[in-house]
Amino acid sequence: MTEPTKFILTEDRIPTHWVNLLPDLPGDPLPPLNPGTMQPAGPDDLTPIFPMDLIGQEVSTDAEVEIPDVVREIYKLWRPTPLFRARRLERELDTPARIFYKYEGGSPAGSHKPNSAVAQAYANKEAGISRLVTETGAGQWGSALALACSLFGLECLVYMVGASYDQKPYRRALMESWGAKVIRSPSDTTDSGRAQAEHTTGSLGIAISEAVEVAAQAEDTNYALGSVLNHVCLHQTVIGQEAMAQMEMAGAEPDVVVGCVGGGSNFAGIAFPYVQRVIRGEAKTRFVAAEPAACPTLTRGAYRYDFGDTVGLTPLMPMYTLGHDFVPAPVHAGGLRYHGDSPMVCGLVKHGLVEARAYKQNETFAAAIRFARTEAILPAPEPAHAIRAVMEEAEAAKQAGEQRTILFNLCGHGHFDMSAYEAYLSGSLEDTEFSEADMEAALERLPDAPAIA
Amino acid sequence: MTEPTKFILTEDRIPTHWVNLLPDLPGDPLPPLNPGTMQPAGPDDLTPIFPMDLIGQEVSTDAEVEIPDVVREIYKLWRPTPLFRARRLERELDTPARIFYKYEGGSPAGSHKPNSAVAQAYANKEAGISRLVTETGAGQWGSALALACSLFGLECLVYMVGASYDQKPYRRALMESWGAKVIRSPSDTTDSGRAQAEHTTGSLGIAISEAVEVAAQAEDTNYALGSVLNHVCLHQTVIGQEAMAQMEMAGAEPDVVVGCVGGGSNFAGIAFPYVQRVIRGEAKTRFVAAEPAACPTLTRGAYRYDFGDTVGLTPLMPMYTLGHDFVPAPVHAGGLRYHGDSPMVCGLVKHGLVEARAYKQNETFAAAIRFARTEAILPAPEPAHAIRAVMEEAEAAKQAGEQRTILFNLCGHGHFDMSAYEAYLSGSLEDTEFSEADMEAALERLPDAPAIA
8 A cells, every 4th residue: 555656756856958869860860941942941941930049959969958947947837747657557457567657737738738838938038029829729739838928928829720719619718818819720810821711620730821921920929839840849858857767766667658649749758868768779668659540640651851831831841741731530639630740750760769550539538538437537639549559568568478667648638628528428439540542642742852761 | 046836745745634623613513403303413314325434524523533545545646736835926916925825626637526535435435335426516526526436436426407517518528437427407317306397407406405315215325425514624634734744844834824615625625724723722823715706605694504405305504504595696616606615614704713705706717817827727716716815815915014924725727617717708707796685585494493502
């Protein structure tokens, strides 16, 4: 009865640096490209929408980047987050595996997203910017940025995917409670929005185009992205660093680290500090990236240069892509519905350091319910994909008769996702699968960029 | 930059005992009465619906009650909870006051309710009960009990107030995710429900009648109440005990302790350990209980014996009451819409140990928004009442030029209450006030019980 259930760090253990995996990445550097010149995109391509500090972090070759004191001070509002040993789940699964999870759902926005939102808001505030603009699908990133802006006295403008705007008024109310202005996308406030007006339900790619357009045109306004980019992955590494210290407290070393992947930021957060050790030959950890079968970027996408948005306003990024104009089926894990992925995560998959697996939504909700009824926390639909993969790993350990150690990132709670659970419990969730025909059509519309070796 | 924002306890600091204030209460004991005989209700009145262990806790004269190991083990899933110093709010209010808050919203149900739900589910499991039945208004208690039952393998049946059932499908989905069965009240499954069928939107009092009726009739089924009763207040004292240890870490002693009051359980949780010290002459702490102006039990109710439910199935309880058939205006702080209050909390108000204040809902939401934009956490509408009172106390400290120390209980997050915030932000929230005519009518319908001295 006295074995610990969770491992807690005091505030002074909040990491002082973010871990930058970029200099350790295997293979040749693959810079983003300017779509006009096909030359590597430089600071000039990015300064209209990002502050210099974040551009510096995006391309930094330093193995670590110092976290500003002001950011660490705000992290104290919810960090360090707890690491749990899932003893009840282990018993339920009757597995010899030891399962640990890092829980990021205790943040004020209910997910890991504020880790980067606060860092981005601070860098922009320091650069004299007075307003940030972004897009949001399900609303997790939009609410995290709204929160961060309220803490720094910045204005916040959020383009919200039309379908979500209509169906998720509570997410919108959360952003507005923190003072953000929320606009339904596609809107008539931008050229990008007007050009896509026929897509009445919108998409993440269109919303990104609108936000980038606004940021590029207004002097006092910058853009903020909640995933994909190097500096966003960087900010999230506080998760893995804390987890490492907590696993040490638990006297355990993970055999496998699991996370869900949409744009890659929560996966990067838990995994990159461990990946660094593997690349440096200091450990032999395996990594599993779990994604939805309805948007199987890492498992089915083409490894190519593609735009980050629908209209084509961003630099070209080297990544697994389903095509920049691909609109995934409306599965409830909204945070995983993106046509591409973090170039860094994609590179790790390409080089065999990370194994990607795709799951259908009903099996992920079944895993989430089983988790909730044993470990108490109701997961968001996104990390439910990670939980599904963890259960596979636990079963594999049982089959092998080995006491393997599994660590995963429970990146958010499901309190804003009850309509999804309602649909699952009533049996009305569909298991949409990715269509090969969609992929072929998308590949034809990929930009004419250099192939990746 | 290095002053702590929050104070964290390790798992071994979860209290080993609950604090029982009953033997210290001032005044003559006021037992609940059997409404048939008007004699003190004994165990025989309660055994049909409660297990002996909880009945024992309800009437215990021991100053502390040991927490079972199994309950402490489950508490580890979210306890100890953090205590925050609200430095950002202090600056926002420009007050010399030091403001601390205990945050219970990190529990899997998002509120303090699981503290008692787990204790009650355990006692019933030990007594061989296989099903618990309860009522829920806004859904916080229902979801906490659903969670607790899932952890002990008990069935859970929840009668949900009709209006909430219709308007809050997400709360229902949360209970169902943890495996509970949810029935709209009034229902045709009970005599009480059928007798009240004309009240189509239901009320908490009717739902209690339905749940108690089911529990009284089925051998394998007991009833569980989420507030009001002595043993529920007892279970919540883990909050105040942890807070006391954390305030000691902070080197601070509260001049005033603040909580919102519906049935009284979260207020009791934070306050009773401190009240005990005041009664014993060991401290001079003040206590403020914040309630809604639309249901001002403590500030406007009559101190009388009354039923706990609408139909009149419960023993008569000595409490401030607005009449057992009073149906409060549909304010969004659903957890504060109860006609009565904990007899223990009422006794403390009667004896001048606790000061009660009533607030209108728009001013409480204004306080909640101000809190969210400085301290980041979006509060549930119930503790927003406490925050409103805290801001008054902070202003009073400023006027007096004194560095007073304020401690309050932030008993839950508002992630399930976004429709309320949406209504507030759109300016459509009404400030319903309690009607004197309502009170006069209610008093006429009070049961003919002995007056309280």
